[in-house]
Amino acid sequence: MELTEASTEDRILEAAMKVFTRKGFAAARTEEIAKEAGINRALLHYYYRDKHTIFNLIFETRFKEFFKGLFVIFESDNISLFEKIERMVNHEITTLIKHPHLARFVITEIAQQPELLLEHGAKLGINPRLLISEFEKQVNAEIKLGTIRPIQGRQLLINIMSLCIYPFVASPVIQTMMSLQEKEFYEMTEQRKRLVSDFIINSIKK
Amino acid sequence: MELTEASTEDRILEAAMKVFTRKGFAAARTEEIAKEAGINRALLHYYYRDKHTIFNLIFETRFKEFFKGLFVIFESDNISLFEKIERMVNHEITTLIKHPHLARFVITEIAQQPELLLEHGAKLGINPRLLISEFEKQVNAEIKLGTIRPIQGRQLLINIMSLCIYPFVASPVIQTMMSLQEKEFYEMTEQRKRLVSDFIINSIKK
């Protein structure tokens, strides 16, 4: 039984995904995308108007992957703070293991074209501020109960994200400095699913 | 008493510092650097051979700033682990408040040209692996003494770096999502000098 090979149109998208994600918009060359897809550069303009058109498709996909990861957790209501943190961490690290360049790509592109965040953010159908303030309420409630040490919700949130995301953003630096092969780096991040949860909970639990 | 205005040569470097740091090599335009320096683009080639020449000067400076921050702490021997962590965190966040784009610039450029890390790393005169293994020894000693919970030194190190560096790398995302003005973001990071130290130490202390 044969695998139906991907259409040219899709192969271009896949290739663009790879090249844009590892190089960013400015450094990506349409020539490289074409080569990666095994086609002529002209064909790329045949299916998609221009570089920007493809980039927007790619960015939209990546953008959703990245932020869905952040938000999917908040949706689940009636869950204890600790449980929520564990799920968040697990979900986030799992996503980033699958797409190791995702975070760096999204962040650096937004840094260069901040309007991307507002444009694509609107389509997301989610209000970050609302979610954040919900989270803050839950944190404050736990503090009042005396189950956790005092901390601002937003700072806790930043800590969680930092611990999950940074290792992937800085992976080229970390891998070199710690002499980690691809596989060792993977194992190290795999470990972090538990380690980071524990680290955070140990820190805030009274 | 007048301020001696900077020489053209220096103005070009300053301008290049700004433009390269916020855009990265690929997206930076020599035209923009020239404009920022208030000169003609040709003059930029008069003082510096080409775009790469200037970039290398800038990158070297930024690279040192970034890694010096990481290493300066390790040098201080005979200091308790907790003390060391506090100094590391304080030094790192202080540096990044001064140069908010530093980390993102260095990391993304290394991600695109990994050879930069080895080239410039050699000039640094420091052996990261040695420093890291020293740190691991100290962590293991504390674990054996029972003063801290068990954790791999390298994972602890990654946690420390993550908590310090990530907020700056992701600042455009964080600022927008949390609706923070420049000043509020600054205050938030300023708070983190203490908050992060405490967060880490609370987490590992038995």
Added chain:
DNA sequence: CATTTGTTTAACAATATTGTTAATTCTATA
């Protein structure tokens, strides 16, 4: 003040990158 030296620019040249067109090949199907 004539001359030399270094600074600056405008105009040009070269290269790199993107985008378009017209001709060719392939595929389905009448």
Added chain:
DNA sequence: TATAGAATTAACAATATTGTTAAACAAATG
């Protein structure tokens, strides 16, 4: 199998970006 339509390419055109040159200008120096 002739043909319409889509897929593909080579060649070309346009644009963007970088790099060079020769000439103008300014400052120092004899």
